Amino acid sequence: MPPLNLKTIEERVSALAGREEYGEELLFDLLLAYGRPTSSVTRLRTGSLNVAENPESEYAQKNVVYYRDISTDAPLSAAKRETRLLRAVEGLRTHERAVRYTTRFVIASDHRWLAAVDTKTNENRIFPIREIDKHYVFFLPWAGMEKAQFAAERHADTKAAEKMGKLFDALVANNSVTLTTDAERHGLNIFFTRLLFCYFAEDTELFPEGAFTKAIASQTQEDGSDVAQIITDIFAALDEPDKSDLPAHLQEFPYVNGRLFSSEAAYQVPKFDRKSRNLLIEMGRLIWKDINPDIFGSMFQAVVQSGSRSELGQHYTSVPNILKTIEPLFMDALKDQFEESYKSVRKLERLLDRIGQIKVFDPACGSANFLVIAYKELRRLEHAILDRLAALSPQHQTLFSDSVVKIDHFYGIEIDDFATEVAILALWIAKHQMNQEFKEKFGTEPPMIPLQSMGQITCANACRVDWEEVCPHEPEDEIYLIGNPPYLGASMQSKEQKEDLNIVYRLERRPNKIDYIFAWFLKGSEYIATTNAQLAFISTNSVTQGEQADHLFSPIFQLGVEIGYAQTSFTWSNNARNSAGVTVVVISLRPISDNPKYIFTRGVRKSASTINAYLADAPNVTLKRRSSALQLQLPPMIRGSMPTDGGHLLIKPEDRASFLDTDPDLSRYFKKYVGSAEFINSQQRYCLWVTSEDAQALQRIEFFEDRFRRVAENRKKSPRKEVIAAATRPWQFEVCSYRSTNSIIVPSVSSERRKYVPMGFLGPDTVISNLAFAVYDADPWLFALLTSKMHMAWLKAVGGKMKTDYRYSNTIVYNNFPVPHLTEPIQEKLTQAALRILDVREYFCECTLAELYDPDKMPDLLREAHAQNDALVDSIYRKTGFESDEERLAALFKLYEKMIAEEAHAAEHEKANKAAVKKATGRRPKAKKETTA
Structure with a gap:
């Protein structure tokens, strides 16, 4: 059945609106409105897929939904109703069943109101069911449409970054900073990184509530003349373990440790005036605990990068797209193991041990959004396992004091020094947020400060640094390389980037027209070859097309590496305003193995025997440019x-x-x-x-x-x-x-x-x-x-x-x-x-070919003529024909492989004949005259 369009979905959901009360049928009707298969909805309705422990009020369907009915006969005020729904849906979001079933949405309803959370984007909604038509965009992923394509949400992250941009501009103007020297840029980078930490810490109970902002507001002059000194004193206090000699107003700030507030990073806090002081205080009034470190880091970078401000929030990779790399790479397998271990304490403990050993490495990490999402996903799975262990063996609850997922198992390489600092901070924020979830579920909170580790992020050129030195590994280590390395066509590369490619290829001659991202694929393949490591990178889809595919994959396949899974072309976009869109693929590489291989196309997963350079389930061949047709009957084009x-x-x-x-x-x-x-x-x-x-x-x-x-x-x-x-x-x-x-x-x-x-x-x-x-x-x-x-x-x-x-x-x-x-x-x-085709086209001669071949307008006569030609x-x-393009491609690549082998054999035969003639006569044989087809 073809996918539904947006207008049809809107009409279907609108038909559900207007009722004051709606029972459990709402869930099933809603799923059908988004085009979910009737058979799947029927299985959910009859209970074959619902939650066995509470079949009458809870329903769970893998990858789709976890629903709980919390209806009650007791009269509730609007405030109590909202609080009850929010608590219920928050409990569902972190529930081990939601992790176990990888549900996209968790929903709680009391028949009048509905609360829902998108577990991939962390967006939430609460509204009267009668107004469900106003929120139809929220559930679009059920129809295979990511909301980023249709709705640009304005998050706390965007607001915070915009405020940060205003402060940045004010400080640059007030300090006559030109940003032309590395020292000037580095100084402001350090300041803003520390500032972000303080705002987040005072909003999440690491500092006394509002401590930093209150200090600025109450202890500085309104003209801002002494703000720099107060901030300098606070930063120094945060790096001081013994506070006995400090003034009383500084003793409330804890010792942070780590390199974040180290006095070794010599720089001067910028001078403030009235405007910049007011901005500093305004920023402190934002709700910083709501920021998403996976998103905010990229926007924060744009604040301080010249020419990027107008693109604020455009170029981070959205959570659903990040999950297209990490879910098939390792999270799906871990969740399958969780499912298999669900009733066994011993197996669950083994799974915890495995999770604790995993390393994740992003060799082009930017502000660490891939690492942050991977860390959060592993932590949430860990929480689900601990939840299940507590249910199976209550004494385990007393052992839950810290996480087995260590932040220092997350590695990155980033060439920009500021992005490196932001990446470290983003990982730290992610850890703190997950510790808060840990505390809510198990009653204890792993200690955050003094900081013991803030990740393993290296500031370096990934093309020129030894990845083994950044993330050392033994062949048996379970390591996953992920990320979205930079892609630049040959004409867009700087002299230094071209030299980067020369260094990576270690050849006097390398293909000229190759994308910059080739360096990451080749270095990544060398890193994982003969090990237990695997990688998955988002890449421009051009690397799987034309001669680029041969240039990239021929040397990779020679290393004994294969494609484990691939996401075919899709538009990479995000939830930012004016979000960027580019057509990309996801390619996963691993040492050759007998493990299953998968191709994902528009959300549908298909098993493959071999995935070749063109992301087809077909023989592993690559095509080179040819000056003449492989089939000699074809005339020159x-x-x-x-x-x-x-x-x-x-x-x-x-x-x-x-x-x-x-x-x-x-x-x-x-x-x-x-x-x-x-x-x-x-x-x-x-x-x-x-x-x-x-x-x-x-x-x-x-x-x-x-x-x-x-x-x-x-x-x-x-x-x-x-x-x-x-x-x-x-x-x-x-x-x-x-x-x-x-x-x-x-x-x-x-x-x-x-x-x-x-x-x-x-x-x-x-x-x-x-x-x-x-x-x-x-x-x-x-x-x-x-x-x-x-x-x-x-x-x-x-x-x-x-x-x-x-x-x-x-x-x-x-x-x-x-x-x-x-x-x-x-x-x-x-x-x-x-x-026949040409006659039909002539019959419709008043139409352009653009009109005739528009899939929505194509005349039936022309469709029939083409269908007859296709069958022929x-x-x-193949006499029996083909059911799909996948079958056609498999046959084409198999025939190509055969014809290339025959051509090579014929060339060798001709070469041998020439050698024999020369040996017998002492002369070269006359060359045959070429004829033109």
């Missing part, structure tokens, strides 16, 4: 003609018409000019196409002379030698691929929404531009082959992408396309199928 003319050889239809009104005999020099956009959208353009023989005569005509002169002037300014040389023949395109024959045009870019790339035939008077590909003298059977589901599956897998749109390539896609030998009868059948092409590869 070339890129169209490239003008490089400054636009002066291209003619608007009205200019052509105007000129030919006065001299119609020259119409033969005006040809139709078509690229991808013109062909798909039926747009008319023309170009001048002049032979060298005619150029001299035409230059005497003002229209042509003016055009040729402008082309020459434009080309002479080019930095490319080839273009400058082409200035001597300004009447011609720089690259002339055109032939005066019929041709098939293949657009170079096409929308991902289309089931087929709209290809077609063109007449001899049309020049195909360099923004499309051309096959000249092509037979119709080739059109049938290329416009099939089979070829589309190949394009989707191995072709490039422009964001998520298809980007065609003749050297990668077409020339590597594996095709069985086509007999004449098969070619005739293909020809008839092609002509499928039968060429």
